[in-house]
Amino acid sequence: MAPQSAKPPRTSFRARTSMNIFDDFHARIAAILDRIAADGRLPSLDHARFVVEPPKDATLGDLASNAAMVFAKEAKPHFASPRELAVEIGYALAQSPDVAATEVAGPGFINIRLKPEMFTQVLRAVLRDPPNFGRVVKSRSSALQGKVNVEYVSANPTGPMHVGHGRGAVFGDALANLLAFSGCAVTREYYINDAGAQVDVLARSVYLRYREALGEAITIPEGLYPGDYLKPVGAALAKAHSKALAGAAESEWLPVVRAAAIDAMMELIRGDLAALNITHETFFSERALHAEKDGVSAIDAAIDWLRAKGLVYEGRLPPPKGQLPDDWEDREQTLFRSTLFGDDVDRALKKSDGSPTYFAADIAYHKDKIDRGFDTLVDVWGADHGGYVKRMTAAVAALSDKRVTLDVKLCQLVKLMRAGEPVKMSKRAGDFVTLREVVDEVGVDAVRFMMLYRKNDAPLDFDLAKVIEQSKDNPVFYVQYAHARGKSALRQALAAFPDMDLSAQSLAEADLALLADDGELALAKMIAQYPRVIEAAAAAHEPHRVAFYLHELSSVFHSHWNRGKDQPHLRFVKAEERELTIARVALVSSLTIVLGSGLRLLGVSAPDEMR
RNA sequence: GACCCCGUAGCUCAGCCGGAUAGAGCAACUGCCUUCUAAGCAGUAGGUCGCAGGUUCGAAUCCUGCCGGGGUCGCCA
Numbered sequence: 001m002a003p004q005s006a007k008p009p010r011t012s013f014r015a016r017t018s019m020n021i022f023d024d025f026h027a028r029i030a031a032i033l034d035r036i037a038a039d040g041r042l043p044s045l046d047h048a049r050f051v052v053e054p055p056k057d058a059t060l061g062d063l064a065s066n067a068a069m070v071f072a073k074e075a076k077p078h079f080a081s082p083r084e085l086a087v088e089i090g091y092a093l094a095q096s097p098d099v100a101a102t103e104v105a106g107p108g109f110i111n112i113r114l115k116p117e118m119f120t121q122v123l124r125a126v127l128r129d130p131p132n133f134g135r136v137v138k139s140r141s142s143a144l145q146g147k148v149n150v151e152y153v154s155a156n157p158t159g160p161m162h163v164g165h166g167r168g169a170v171f172g173d174a175l176a177n178l179l180a181f182s183g184c185a186v187t188r189e190y191y192i193n194d195a196g197a198q199v200d201v202l203a204r205s206v207y208l209r210y211r212e213a214l215g216e217a218i219t220i221p222e223g224l225y226p227g228d229y230l231k232p233v234g235a236a237l238a239k240a241h242s243k244a245l246a247g248a249a250e251s252e253w254l255p256v257v258r259a260a261a262i263d264a265m266m267e268l269i270r271g272d273l274a275a276l277n278i279t280h281e282t283f284f285s286e287r288a289l290h291a292e293k294d295g296v297s298a299i300d301a302a303i304d305w306l307r308a309k310g311l312v313y314e315g316r317l318p319p320p321k322g323q324l325p326d327d328w329e330d331r332e333q334t335l336f337r338s339t340l341f342g343d344d345v346d347r348a349l350k351k352s353d354g355s356p357t358y359f360a361a362d363i364a365y366h367k368d369k370i371d372r373g374f375d376t377l378v379d380v381w382g383a384d385h386g387g388y389v390k391r392m393t394a395a396v397a398a399l400s401d402k403r404v405t406l407d408v409k410l411c412q413l414v415k416l417m418r419a420g421e422p423v424k425m426s427k428r429a430g431d432f433v434t435l436r437e438v439v440d441e442v443g444v445d446a447v448r449f450m451m452l453y454r455k456n457d458a459p460l461d462f463d464l465a466k467v468i469e470q471s472k473d474n475p476v477f478y479v480q481y482a483h484a485r486g487k488s489a490l491r492q493a494l495a496a497f498p499d500m501d502l503s504a505q506s507l508a509e510a511d512l513a514l515l516a517d518d519g520e521l522a523l524a525k526m527i528a529q530y531p532r533v534i535e536a537a538a539a540a541h542e543p544h545r546v547a548f549y550l551h552e553l554s555s556v557f558h559s560h561w562n563r564g565k566d567q568p569h570l571r572f573v574k575a576e577e578r579e580l581t582i583a584r585v586a587l588v589s590s591l592t593i594v595l596g597s598g599l600r601l602l603g604v605s606a607p608d609e610m611r
Numbered sequence: 612g613a614c615c616c617c618g619u620a621g622c623u624c625a626g627c628c629g630g631a632u633a634g635a636g637c638a639a640c641u642g643c644c645u646u647c648u649a650a651g652c653a654g655u656a657g658g659u660c661g662c663a664g665g666u667u668c669g670a671a672u673c674c675u676g677c678c679g680g681g682g683u684c685g686c687c688a
Contacts (some may be wrong), residue, residue, distance in 0.1 A: 051630095053630095056630085066630060082668075105631070107630080109630075193688065327686090333686075344684095349686095355686090358686095359686095383683090384683070389615075390614080390615085410615085412681090455624085461623075469650095472650075472652095473636075481650060481651085485647090485650095485651090489647065544625090558651060561647080565649090568646075
């Protein structure tokens with residue numbers, strides 16, 4: 001995934017206007033409220049409480065605000081009703097030359113109708129600085145500032161990635177793109193679970209493959225990894241060590257084989273991720289947290305840190321409810337007071353043999369992130385780890401004195417389908433469907449878009465047949481086609497006017513007042529929503545909103561395009577009308593810029609033609 | 612038993628920090644191709660937002676309790 005343009009924003013232009021008309025009018029209304037407050041007719045108000053958004057129904061206007069209703073109580077002494085306050089705000093807004101009209105509706109909505117110039121201004125902003133349109137300039141949300149760490153994938157290094165991992169991977173990657181585009185300094189991170197019993201199991205499995213490579217006949221017992229993907233790892237070991245490890249005791253060969261196996265598996269996983277255009281900046285090893293420096297590991301240090309805060313104690317826990325584990329024993333153990341931070345019970349930090357629990361290591365890991373200066377942590381996990389969220393959130397609160405927030409995003413399961421029928425995913429003999437197989441079959445664009453065309457916490461049916469269909473039923477195609485169609489219009493324009501300068505910079509100077517048709521304005525209005533969608537999606541950590549927006553934007557475009565069939569005067573390219581064509585080309589160009597920008601955030605390509 | 616997620620049109624799902632007559636796609640029905648890509652578009656029909664309370668000017672949205680589906684519970688990772 002290519003990072004977003006590193007070139008510094010053009011502050012001179014962007015400081016003048018954010019080109020987020022919703023933010024713009026939010027600020028205008030805030031100023032009006034302040035003015036009324038200065039007259040003593042309103043108290044000082046929290047401007048974050050009201051919103052400016054598109055009205056429910058586009059016939060009501062271009063913008064709507066609930067400001068008067070939200071502040072109904074505070075307004076009571078001087079305004080008989082919310083409507084009265086709304087009227088005053090509306091009147092003040094209407095004084096601006098770019099406002100066509102305001103009206104008060106319902107219980108006190110302020111509906112604002114803008115002059116068309118307002119939207120052509122937006123198009124100009126798109127064309128003047130294509131890579132930066134939609135970037136969050138100055139966010140009202142504190143979540144969109146500072147350093148953010150997004151930890152995602154973090155699959156155990158024991159085999160190739162499966163489709164479920166892929167969802168978390170795509171989600172995390174798109175979210176990281178989105179946050180970077182929104183002004184955060186983002187680090188993409190992968191936590192390698194290379195310390196537990198699972199990697200020992202991996203090592204034993206590889207050891208068998210090693211002996212197999214030396215000519216021994218092997219059988220893989222229950223509980224080890226049977227997959228063929230370990231064969232090359234065994235073969236490589238045989239080549240490197242010949243028979244040196246074969247006669248050794250397990251304590252001898254295990255560290256050697258384990259290290260080689262983990263390296264090989266991480267190589268495999270990096271390859272799987274690369275196939276999805278995903279790269280992480282940081283790979284963080286769990287094993288490193290266990291390593292002792294001067295007799296103290298990072299885990300010990302983290303526990304000591306919490307102990308010094310009075311958050312660690314020796315105590316007993318009630319037995320778990322429901323199915324009681326066979327080996328449950330009631331004993332005194334080292335516990336973290338996670339209940340002080342919203343967890344249901346305190347959590348164990350050490351096993352009975354004195355070694356740290358997985359949670360203890362995770363505490364040390366998150367302490368490391370906090371120490372690295374991140375303001376916000378995002379962890380992307382599978383839904384089966386939902387029960388772990390409270391304790392980790394509690395730990396981060398404790399470790400940072402509540403300065404740093406942890407947002408855990410859980411990704412639900414992916415159900416693979418083919419033309420409506422579930423794909424059998426037998427785990428027997430390790431022949432499950434790998435992520436790589438799916439990417440190879442349907443392509444990275446389809447995988448990425450479909451994984452993002454659903455809320456992360458909703459289960460996802462992924463139909464291998466549907467996502468490569470070239471039809472409007474396939475949202476990936478639908479959006480990419482809109483982009484290609486736009487590019488096609490630009491090619492048509494060039495065919496009609498070979499000397500026309502189609503560069504964005506040049507189109508920004510077009511006479512955009514010629515865009516007078518409702519369909520054209522509808523498209524411009526939809527484009528104008530992009531910055532708002534970006535900010536909301538980034539603040540909520542919900543990249544799917546971008547995917548839905550792109551689908552809707554495409555729909556508006558396809559719709560307008562088709563109007564040109566019955567009404568030829570609406571076509572983008574009019575061979576006999578150069579200025580009009582330029583204006584319309586500027587509109588289409590803005591569309592392709594925004595589609596391209598959004599698709600880039602999702603990591604999906606924006607083709608010039610469909611083939 | 613406790614906690615988490617989900618419950619919105621026949622199906623798959625959106626619905627932003629509470630806002631106006633609850634939206635889209637599919638499926639169904641009716642139309643639009645000598646015309647810039649019909650790989651598309653327009654229209655019709657379809658919903659007690661799981662149920663019952665509560666909060667307030669206003670609840671699909673927030674709170675409580677139920678019902679239904681899924682997940683989790685550990686010294687696993």
